[in-house]
Amino acid sequence: xxxxxxxxxxxxxxxxxxxxxxxxxxxFTDAGIDATISIEPSWANIADKLAYGLLDAAVxxxxxxxxxxxxxxxxxxxxxxxxxxxRDGNAIVxxxxxxxxADLAAANGLRFAVVHAYSTHDLLLxxxxxxxxxxxxxxxxxxxxxxxxxxxxxxxxxxxxxxGAPWGxxxxxxxxxxxVATSATIAPGHPEKLLVIRADVADRNPxxxxxxxxxxxAATALCQMPDRRAxxxxxxxxxxxxxxxxxxxxxxxxxxxxxxxxxxxxxxxPTPRDLLWSTDRLQRAGSLSGIDxxxxxxxxxxxxxxxTEG
Amino acid sequence: MDILIADTDPARAETLAARxxxxxxxxxxxxAPPLQNLADIVSRERPDIVIVDMARPDRDSLEQLRTIATxxxxxxxxxxxxxxxxxxxxxxxxxxxxxxxxxxxxxxxPILRSAIALYRHASARETRLAAAEAELSDRRLIEAAKRLLxxxxxxxxxxxxxxxxxxxxxxxxxxxxxxxALLRGVTAGEADARDAGETTP
Numbered sequence: 001x002x003x004x005x006x007x008x009x010x011x012x013x014x015x016x017x018x019x020x021x022x023x024x025x026x027x028f029t030d031a032g033i034d035a036t037i038s039i040e041p042s043w044a045n046i047a048d049k050l051a052y053g054l055l056d057a058a059v060x061x062x063x064x065x066x067x068x069x070x071x072x073x074x075x076x077x078x079x080x081x082x083x084x085x086x087r088d089g090n091a092i093v094x095x096x097x098x099x100x101x102a103d104l105a106a107a108n109g110l111r112f113a114v115v116h117a118y119s120t121h122d123l124l125l126x127x128x129x130x131x132x133x134x135x136x137x138x139x140x141x142x143x144x145x146x147x148x149x150x151x152x153x154x155x156x157x158x159x160x161x162x163x164g165a166p167w168g169x170x171x172x173x174x175x176x177x178x179x180v181a182t183s184a185t186i187a188p189g190h191p192e193k194l195l196v197i198r199a200d201v202a203d204r205n206p207x208x209x210x211x212x213x214x215x216x217x218a219a220t221a222l223c224q225m226p227d228r229r230a231x232x233x234x235x236x237x238x239x240x241x242x243x244x245x246x247x248x249x250x251x252x253x254x255x256x257x258x259x260x261x262x263x264x265x266x267x268x269x270p271t272p273r274d275l276l277w278s279t280d281r282l283q284r285a286g287s288l289s290g291i292d293x294x295x296x297x298x299x300x301x302x303x304x305x306x307x308t309e310g
Numbered sequence: 311m312d313i314l315i316a317d318t319d320p321a322r323a324e325t326l327a328a329r330x331x332x333x334x335x336x337x338x339x340x341x342a343p344p345l346q347n348l349a350d351i352v353s354r355e356r357p358d359i360v361i362v363d364m365a366r367p368d369r370d371s372l373e374q375l376r377t378i379a380t381x382x383x384x385x386x387x388x389x390x391x392x393x394x395x396x397x398x399x400x401x402x403x404x405x406x407x408x409x410x411x412x413x414x415x416x417x418x419x420p421i422l423r424s425a426i427a428l429y430r431h432a433s434a435r436e437t438r439l440a441a442a443e444a445e446l447s448d449r450r451l452i453e454a455a456k457r458l459l460x461x462x463x464x465x466x467x468x469x470x471x472x473x474x475x476x477x478x479x480x481x482x483x484x485x486x487x488x489x490x491a492l493l494r495g496v497t498a499g500e501a502d503a504r505d506a507g508e509t510t511p
Contacts, residue, residue, distance in 0.1 A: 026474075042364075052401045073387075143349065
């Protein structure tokens with residue numbers, strides 16, 4: 001394609017695995033992309049580095065991509081959706097005694113943790129609370145790194161959390177928490193990790209989005225092969241990669257409710273419906289106006305290789 | 311001015327605290343204890359400005375605008391809209407600042423500038439150099455292994471690339487490691503054949 005280097009930002013999360021796999025197996029090179037993968041410690045880093053041009057592309061959460069595009073979080077930064085990498089994969093975990101309680105609305109001063117203020121996890125938690133008769137505005141929602149959530153639950157600092165795999169399973173296995181809901185029960189098939197490109201980079205390189213989907217697709221196809229699972233988990237577990245226990249990663253790659261579902265082939269193409277999933281809920285939470293939603297859709301969903309309608 | 315420093319490197323935090331004390335004169339300068347949640351420290355200590363090391367995984371906790379707003383304490387990432395080059399410099403150096411109260415750009419900028427100078431001088435440069443070197447050597451290894459396969463086994467370049475990929479998958483190794491193993495095997499073999507006493511790198 002070009003000899004230009006593309007810096008792709010990810011977090012140490014299971015559903016970022018396809019980017020690591022694509023790098024390790026040379027799928028980016030096959031697609032004509034000279035990719036450098038940058039593992040970042042926080043979503044805030046992903047956002048800031050995209051905003052100031054230190055990253056060209058990144059794996060991101062839909063609500064954060066919307067917030068960045070609209071200037072709700074830091075410098076307004078136009079992004080283009082290149083791929084829907086994964087769907088589902090999140091779990092809501094409560095302290096065991098609270099999980100037993102029939103009436104959640106009666107409990108006062110509940111504190112929950114999510115991974116970022118603008119996250120699918122925050123929106124799923126709000127959906128779930130509302131369905132149980134709890135006004136989301138009446139609870140406190142704080143932000144923690146997912147790896148810190150099981151300990152925070154054990155210490156009583158929080159009553160529950162919503163996070164991606166494998167953190168729900170980790171808390172459940174250690175007896176710290178009970179998984180009371182997963183993506184599959186709250187909002188089956190919801191968009192989770194998205195790949196975005198800075199709009200200026202995408203517009204200068206109209207074939208980049210398709211090339212990235214090609215490379216990621218080769219990686220997600222591998223993730224879906226049962227006989228590859230152990231080998232991939234071992235590779236991902238390395239300290240330079242996800243740095244998580246291989247057995248936990250291998251379990252999280254099994255297609256079970258609560259685990260991420262990786263998109264392959266044409267299913268990687270971003271759709272207006274996926275964007276609507278976030279905009280609808282952000283509007284309900286009061287973070288977005290109707291005009292905002294329309295503006296964001298126009299910016300995020302107009303890469304050169306996508307039809308603007310549909 | 312009340313400044314909180316949240317650094318992953320205790321020595322650098324001390325240096326910055328000393329510099330800022332000399333620079334700002336009045337006010338308080340504190341260092342956030344490590345291993346404590348940043349949002350908790352900020353709600354307790356209520357500084358005007360928080361200087362944050364971008365390596366902190368709990369930086370996201372400062373972005374929970376809605377919930378902290380209920381304590382009437384909006385925490386905002388400092389952005390100089392008129393000076394994107396300055397912001398890029400900060401982020402490249404690996405340091406950002408948040409302001410808790412209505413501190414002005416003219417107050418914040420010199421403080422952040424001092425932090426940038428210190429960060430850039432210390433770790434950020436080393437990290438970049440190390441990453442660049444590692445990447446360069448990775449690419450060199452792969453290229454060298456491909457050349458070897460093309461020469462020794464008469465493979466085309468794409469075939470050599472596929473061979474290395476396949477081996478990486480089979481052996482659950484990174485591509486550069488496969489290349490290194492291949493090259494090492496060959497150099498060791500050649501050395502044996504040439505001269506048993508010769509050491510190989």
